[in-house]
Amino acid sequence: MSVAEGTGELVRVVALLGSAVVMVPIFRRLGLGSILGYLAAGLLIGPFGLGWFSDPTAILHVAELGVVMFLFVIGLEMQPSHLWNLRREIFGLGTVQIGVCALVLTGVLLAFGFALPVAFIGAMGFVLTSTATVVQLLGERGDLALPHGQRIISVLLFEDLLIVPLLALVAFMSPHAVEGDAVSRWQTVGVALASLGGLVAAGLWLLNPLFRILAASRAREVMTAAALLVVLGAALLMQLGGLSMAMGAFLAGVLLSESSFRHQLEADIEPFRGILLGLFFLAVGMSLDLGVVARNLPLILGGVVAMMIAKAVCIYAVARLLRASHAEALDRGVVMAQGGEFAFVLYSAAAAAGVIDAPFNASITAIVVLSMVLTPVCVLVLQRLARSSAPSMEDVDLAEGLSGNVLIIGFGRFGQVVSQALLARGYDVAIIDTDTDMIRSAAEFGFKIYYGDGRRADVLRASGAGEARVIAVCVDDRTAAKAIVELARHEFAQAKLLVRAYDRRHAVELVGQGVDYQVRETFDAAIAFGEAALRALGVDADAARETAEEVRRRDAERFVVDVTEGLRVGRHLLIGNQPKPTPLTKPQRESVALSEETAEVAARETAS
Structure with missing residues (x-):
């Protein structure tokens, strides 16, 4: 050339x-x-x-x-x-x-x-x-x-x-095809x-x-x-x-x-x-x-x-x-x-x-x-x-330049309860959500909520996730929660990751993702409700409490088995190794232990 x-x-x-x-x-x-x-x-x-x-x-x-x-x-x-x-x-x-x-x-x-x-x-x-x-x-x-x-x-x-x-x-x-082409x-x-x-x-x-x-x-x-x-x-x-x-x-x-x-x-x-x-x-x-x-x-x-x-x-x-x-x-x-x-x-x-x-x-x-x-x-x-017919962003601020010890993603009923303990202790809390009506309603009660989708890395950075000590995922969509966890684990590893689980299966998946803490959104309330039902039926208070604690204990044992089996199956699907239980990592053991500890604390509070 x-x-x-x-x-x-x-x-x-x-x-x-x-x-x-x-x-x-x-x-x-x-x-x-x-x-x-x-x-x-x-x-x-x-x-x-x-x-x-x-x-x-x-x-x-x-x-x-x-x-x-x-x-x-x-x-x-x-x-x-x-x-x-x-x-x-x-x-x-x-x-x-x-x-x-x-x-x-x-x-x-x-x-x-x-x-x-x-x-x-x-x-x-x-x-x-x-x-x-x-x-x-x-x-x-x-x-x-x-x-x-x-x-x-x-x-x-x-x-x-x-x-x-x-x-x-x-x-x-x-039109040029012949029968001999079949082979x-x-x-x-x-x-x-x-x-x-x-x-x-x-x-x-x-x-x-x-x-x-x-x-x-x-x-x-x-x-x-x-x-x-x-x-x-x-x-x-x-x-x-x-x-x-x-x-x-x-x-x-x-x-x-x-x-x-x-x-x-x-x-x-x-x-x-x-x-x-x-x-x-x-x-x-x-x-x-x-x-x-x-x-x-x-x-x-x-x-x-x-x-x-x-x-x-x-x-x-x-x-x-x-x-x-x-x-x-x-x-x-x-x-x-x-x-x-x-x-x-x-x-x-x-x-x-x-x-x-x-x-x-x-x-x-x-x-x-x-x-x-x-x-x-x-x-x-x-x-x-669509933008012309989209919900009004009037009186709603976008998440930008936020900072705080804790970032809460999702401010529904669950996120609202979570925020109360943190605010009562004087921690700086940044809160984001995508529901504009809820953001305006919360402002009437003195809460400053910012508009932001936690599934986007740029939004999380603008919300202060890079400096936060704790990221609390409180959304009620398990798919969205999974996407946020995946992103936060990779981009903001310095923060403890606490996640609201939709149900037992979701909780097992979250432990497999390596979250620091997860809790099923209805489990504790349902246990307390069941204990109250026993009391309403005339069961002695101590007996009702012991029954509730037994249910918690059995659930915790099954949960550990489910987590171990879930990790084993996931590993087996990926690299085809022999089917044997996979030991839990330290974050996973801590997450399961925290679930059991929460159950014990809740039982003591109910008894008192």
């Missing part, structure tokens, strides 16, 4: 980085989001803009690694038990939503005059939502870890799995299953020992290289098996989600993920063929509007049918109303197999790209409309 050629390549790299550095801040400043900034930058420097790049497809193939790394990071946040809890959303919600959308979108393309096989392939490509677009939007809003965000991720995972049978279906639909198809399925099994085996028995050895070497750059090796190796293995690269990276992340190296892996991958994902959106912007759009303007614009509206309505209807709130269903419909990157793969395979022709491939690809471009705009419009 000559010096001139090398300089030319460097100029292209500088052009890519420069366009992103200029456009993204401008679009974010205008409140339009980073995705639109990347798309606009790609369109500007692409073959249909300034023409600095002539082959956006090549860049798109490389940039897909950004999506792969994003799925790996998401996998790190999902423990196997949590993924198992989402099985109904993945296979139930995912199946219903995809089935309804496929049926309706096929009807839309039939109405445009296309034949049934062509309409079906076009519809199925549009059903496959853009994982990169949706996850980026959810990440910017801080919704990835929230319940409604997890439901969207579940559907995306199921759609990623769907690409495999769809590609097989394209082969069956090909090779079964071989393809076998290779896919073998690849999947190999990845799971490597995750269970090789990855954790590998990272322990590398950590002992204390070479940071080697750990970073190993993190990239895991992500790219998993993606390559799935690609060789004919499966989704993103799905392989996600599975690798899940298998490492309970590893002690999880946060280090996430930190190592993050810079590469961000750059490559931005490059992906740049390549999508470059891929928008303005010539095709101009030649088929009525078809493409009509197709974009019809397909996006039809898909959004279907998603909204399914969400409402499955008892989602109006706001959540509407948000899900708008966020997932576009086609995705896997549509390009499906359409290319269908064109190669002769199922669709080149003009339809160009038009439907342009429709998908335009839908990805328009989605951030639609989300922005929805946010503006």
Whole structure:
């Protein structure tokens, strides 16, 4: 390669980085989001803009690694038990939503005059939502870890799995297919299953020992290289098996989600993920063929509007049918109303197999790209409309620059009682909540409560979690409590973590997370209530108290067994070791001991 050629390549790299550095801040400043900034930058420097790049497809193939790394990071946040809890959303919600959308979108393309096989392939490509677009939007809003965000991720995972049978279906639909291909198809399925099994085996028995050895070497750059090796190796293995690269990276992340190296892996991958994902959106912007759009303007614009509206309505209807709130269903419909990157793969395979022709491939690809471009705009419009109808923030202050010995998260009935003892002893207490009506009501009684979501790290920092000696999690949502605990344990380890448990199972999970103290919200009250019921029935006061203490003692014994068994099962699921009881760590023993001590104190207070 000559010096001139090398300089030319460097100029292209500088052009890519420069366009992103200029456009993204401008679009974010205008409140339009980073995705639109990347798309606009790609369109500007692409073959249909300034023409600095002539082959956006090549860049798109490389940039897909950004999506792969994003799925790996998401996998790190999902423990196997949590993924198992989402099985109904993945296979139930995912199946219903995809089935309804496929049926309706096929009807839309039939109405445009296309034949049934062509309409079906076009519809199925549009059903496959853009994982990169949706996850980026959810990440910017801080919704990835929230319940409604997890439901969207579940559907995306199921759609990623769907690409495999769809590609097989394209082969069956090909007019060039022959009966002798059946054997090779079964071989393809076998290779896919073998690849999947190999990845799971490597995750269970090789990855954790590998990272322990590398950590002992204390070479940071080697750990970073190993993190990239895991992500790219998993993606390559799935690609060789004919499966989704993103799905392989996600599975690798899940298998490492309970590893002690999880946060280090996430930190190592993050810079590469961000750059490559931005490059992906740049390549999508470059891929928008303005010539095709101009030649088929009525078809493409009509197709974009019809397909996006039809898909959004279907998603909204399914969400409402499955008892989602109006706001959540509407948000899900708008966020997932576009086609995705896997549509390009499906359409290319269908064109190669002769199922669709080149003009339809160009038009439907342009429709998908335009839908990805328009989605951030639609989300922005929805946010503006929702903000205008959102609860008033009048007389409500945001959490910012707070400090105190104790940070209380959640000021419902439970949090109010907790705060009284702390305030009575003169401790500085910072309190945050998300219920604006409650915040205003509390102000009437002299309580200063700040608005803030404890599931966000920036809010916790602004609330003084970095200096607090105690963080008291008093929310009544077990999912939110789990997210707050995970965040606080990692980011604010200096603080003692006290958590309100919803029930016995939740209490066991919290001990497994290593909280310093947990208490079931209704247990002590129910024990006292039961003792009072015995007295009302004429049982002697001492006998009633002894019975209550016996119930507490037996519960404490069962609780220790449940905690030990829960830890054993969790460890067994992660690394496949022999099923034997796992000894409790010191924080876990202290948490259980504190539960028993609380029971004894409560019994003495009741007796007195």
